[in-house]
Amino acid sequence: MPEIMVFAATGRTTEQKRGLARDLTDAMVKNFGVPAESVTVQIIESPRDSKAKGGILFCDR
Amino acid sequence: MPEIMVFAATGRTTEQKRGLARDLTDAMVKNFGVPAESVTVQIIESPRDSKAKGGILFCDR
Amino acid sequence: MPEIMVFAATGRTTEQKRGLARDLTDAMVKNFGVPAESVTVQIIESPRDSKAKGGILFCDR
Amino acid sequence: MPEIMVFAATGRTTEQKRGLARDLTDAMVKNFGVPAESVTVQIIESPRDSKAKGGILFCDR
Amino acid sequence: MPEIMVFAATGRTTEQKRGLARDLTDAMVKNFGVPAESVTVQIIESPRDSKAKGGILFCDR
Amino acid sequence: MPEIMVFAATGRTTEQKRGLARDLTDAMVKNFGVPAESVTVQIIESPRDSKAKGGILFCDR
Incomplete structure (x- = not known):
């Protein structure tokens, strides 16, 4: 409470996720x-x- | 804006997803x-x- | 199955939602x-x- | 209708998920x-x- | 952890929600x-x- | 892309949401x-x- 759900395309490192989770929580x-x-x-x-996005898959962009 | 989230069981091809993303966006x-x-x-x-669905896993249906 | 969740800002008419629900389902x-x-x-x-979007609330854009 | 989405960390067995789906549906x-x-x-x-949780990834806890 | 999100049409009483929250948590x-x-x-x-459901709004069913 | 969904109980001011949207985006x-x-x-x-939380509605806590 609250819960933050981040919807993303794959491809981030654990280090990026670690920083994001910390900063979102701080916010x-x-x-x-x-x-x-x-x-x-x-x-x-x-x-x-x-x-x-725009009806075009990320693998096709 | 808006964001469309589709919750589904696995098993669709990239071609199916390509068509779906295009048609959902058009809609x-x-x-x-x-x-x-x-x-x-x-x-x-x-x-x-x-x-x-109905309390039964798709792998058991 | 599948479930489609549309996340949007308020402000659409029932007529718009009626058309959207029909067309998303058709897709x-x-x-x-x-x-x-x-x-x-x-x-x-x-x-x-x-x-x-871009960190700016829709009521401020 | 209604749809129940459970957001969890990985690591449950099919048996656990089978019981959960049944009991959530019963509820x-x-x-x-x-x-x-x-x-x-x-x-x-x-x-x-x-x-x-608390800004710390589950893999770091 | 885990988080349970229930997506429903409006129209339930507080008493129904109270029972649901308790039973989902127990499950x-x-x-x-x-x-x-x-x-x-x-x-x-x-x-x-x-x-x-089926492309038809609940208010039209 | 990415999309951030925050699930919360009601009760925040526009000013709180304005700051949150900005800081989540910065993160x-x-x-x-x-x-x-x-x-x-x-x-x-x-x-x-x-x-x-814990099976107890926020209005009962």
């Missing part, structure tokens, strides 16, 4: 005044043939 | 009057032991 | 080969002070 | 008065470097 | 072996002109 | 190396009788 604590331990972050990655 | 442009480039589609697939 | 039937009755669409609308 | 039937066949459950698992 | 504790306090449930309700 | 730009304009944030709020 929530700072702005919503919740304890850090109450914040959950989940990154939902889909392969590049399962995500599109 | 959004036609009905909501948004530019195609503003529409994001993500297909979130789960294996057949992680999706159920 | 799913055509491309994934599922029966129309198995397709669920939900539009999750948030007010314009609860959605942002 | 929906009992409390919301819907037919079991109308209930969909999808478990969206992310690897332990893609989920965090 | 998670029983099957996934997590502490109850780690389970979050959120019910995301949309009005009947924002949810469809 | 994404910094860690994932994407342009700010490609980042969408949506806050999905549910009333306090529609969100629970």
Whole structure:
């Protein structure tokens, strides 16, 4: 509470995810005044043939 | 804006996903009057032991 | 199965949603080969002070 | 209708998911008065470097 | 961890939601072996002109 | 791309949401190396009788 779900194409390193989870959580604590331990972050990655922008799959862009 | 998330069991081809992403985007442009480039589609697939209907996993149906 | 979730800012008419639900469902039937009755669409609308692009709320753009 | 999405870290067995899907569906039937066949459950698992609590990835805890 | 999101049409009472939240949480504790306090449930309700089955809005069914 | 969905109980001010959207977007730009304009944030709020922790609705805690 709150829960943050990040929907992204695959391809990030663990180091990138580590930094993102920390900074998203900090943003929530700072702005919503919740304890850090109450914040959950989940990154939902889909392969590049399962995500599109403008109707074009990322694997085709 | 808007974002379309499709939750499905695994097992579709890239060709199927390519057609779906194009047609879902067209439907959004036609009905909501948004530019195609503003529409994001993500297909979130789960294996057949992680999706159920009527309380029965797809791998058991 | 599959489920389609559309995340949008508020402000569409019932007529727009009616057309969108029909066309999204048709796109799913055509491309994934599922029966129309198995397709669920939900539009999750948030007010314009609860959605942002580029870090700017829609109510501020 | 309704759709239940479970966001979890990876690592559960098919047996655990089978029981969960059954019990979540039963809970929906009992409390919301819907037919079991109308209930969909999808478990969206992310690897332990893609989920965090308190800003710390599960792979680091 | 895990988080349960329930996507439903509007129209349930607080009493129904109270029972659902309790029973969904119990199902998670029983099957996934997590502490109850780690389970979050959120019910995301949309009005009947924002949810469809078979391409037909609930307000038209 | 990516899309950030924040699931929360109602009760935040526009000012809190404004700061959160800006800081979540900055976190994404910094860690994932994407342009700010490609980042969408949506806050999905549910009333306090529609969100629970430990099986207890927020309106009962």
